[in-house]
Amino acid sequence: SQQGEEDPQALSIQEGENATMNCSYKTSINNLQWYRQNSGRGLVHLILIRSNEREKHSGRLRVTLDTSKKSSSLLITASRAADTASYFCATGLGRLYFGRGTQLTVWP
Amino acid sequence: DVKVTQSSRYLVKRTGEKVFLECVQDMDHENMFWYRQDPGLGLRLIYFSYDVKMKEKGDIPEGYSVSREKKERFSLILESASTNQTSMYLCASSPGPSGGYTFGSGTRLTVV
Numbered sequence: 001s002q003q004g005e006e007d008p009q010a011l012s013i014q015e016g017e018n019a020t021m022n023c024s025y026k027t028s029i030n031n032l033q034w035y036r037q038n039s040g041r042g043l044v045h046l047i048l049i050r051s052n053e054r055e056k057h058s059g060r061l062r063v064t065l066d067t068s069k070k071s072s073s074l075l076i077t078a079s080r081a082a083d084t085a086s087y088f089c090a091t092g093l094g095r096l097y098f099g100r101g102t103q104l105t106v107w108p
Numbered sequence: 109d110v111k112v113t114q115s116s117r118y119l120v121k122r123t124g125e126k127v128f129l130e131c132v133q134d135m136d137h138e139n140m141f142w143y144r145q146d147p148g149l150g151l152r153l154i155y156f157s158y159d160v161k162m163k164e165k166g167d168i169p170e171g172y173s174v175s176r177e178k179k180e181r182f183s184l185i186l187e188s189a190s191t192n193q194t195s196m197y198l199c200a201s202s203p204g205p206s207g208g209y210t211f212g213s214g215t216r217l218t219v220v
Binding site: 035043 | 141
């Protein structure tokens, strides 16, 4: 399967702490994407990192990619209660394969 | 603001009914997708389309069909709804093979 797998399945932290989620995948990739899903809603695209990039930033988000280990990580710094959501990694060209997600809960 | 619009947020249908789920995007995107999302199973691709009047089967096409008569509209059809099609249905579009997806808000379908 080309599906990415996120780790951990669930993460619970306090506001102000950093949250790190990991994604592992099995095949060669062109790019890797991260999405957020608030409860009962559609997914929102957060960031795309290409296979020739090692790190990318967007606001409080930092994504790293290690193609030799076939893994990526998403770091959310200074988490807020509003960051509570499920986070998915996705890979693929044309059609995307999504993992099952990490459920992040940020407590006030 | 660019948008993917799904016609219904919640839908309740009876077993055996023909169900239409509509999706419209205003971004002139080439690619459109239908996924279903179930607890523990993640997102599974039902059908996708790279162009008008073109469709490709995803991983779980059985019991579904699609229609793309216009670039901006991609419809998912449940030919004869069954209870195991109770799910959250997500439509998405993308500008090309390497682009990020824009998702609709989802339709939570219950088949009774």
